[in-house]
Amino acid sequence: MVTATNPVQFGVFLSPQSIDIGRLREQVQTAETAGMDYVSIQDHPYVPVFLDTFALIGTLIGETERLRFMPNVANLPLRPPAMLAKTSATLDLLSGGRFELGLGGGYNWPGIVGMGGPHLTPGQVVTAVDEAISVLRALWTPGHKINLQGKQYAVEAETGPAPAHDIGIWLGAMGPRMLDLLGRRANAWIAPMGTGYETKPAAQNRIDTAATAAGRRPTEIRRVIQLVGSVTDRAITTERPRTGPGNQPIRTTPEYWARIIAEFVHQERFDTVNFILEHDSIEQITRFATEVVPAARAAIAQGAGDHGTRH
Structure with missing residues (x-):
């Protein structure tokens, strides 16, 4: 087993609801003030009540000073990689x-096709993501002219601008071929909520194997566990x-949350926790950031997760 070595990070997952933009801003400001590491925002452009995720992130970046942001996850079929590279570098610089x-790589194909995007087979999705990673990284390295002629994307362009830092590519992946691709080329795995908890250890091992075969250290790849739930008094x-x-909800006290998170870190090797609100609540963001996160960090430091109950 490969032991996680990255510093543990905590984020909150939000929906880009257009119904109450003021509340969305308040949620982000709460995450900023309370000390969360990042905010991730889902990207489903075909949902009528959703704002555009990238425009929203651009606005929120200007209203915060410390928080990191990411789409979770960018819808590649509706966002061609060359423009995705330009937008991402711009947001990073700003x-x-x-x-x-x-x-x-896309999931809701009726919604994607309805907005003018392609309908890809599973094999085409893997190819598209692989080629997109090549386009993104090439365009983030300025001073060159690239000519990449792939099966899904053909890009001939001058490169740049360079982002402010090496932007990480965090893949939402669950199939064997996508996990192999992730191990070879990506910076992080966002474990999908749609997969069962029992599948995650094997997925971790597959990523490790692919990374090692590609000459990478598996610990270079962050692992994100997405936990739905509520912080409760009982x-x-x-x-x-x-x-x-x-996506089964975890409803428990800060003490149990801390123990559960420590087990995910020590036993399942996740180093990033994405808190998904079971109920839309400013109070829940505050409680998770100020009560759960410090307790979880202490439990992780003490190795509490190594002593959790096993079944």
């Missing part, structure tokens, strides 16, 4: 290096989920 690129959930859907 924020002084506070942008990371969460990237996905412990309903007392153990971390090991089987069943990845």
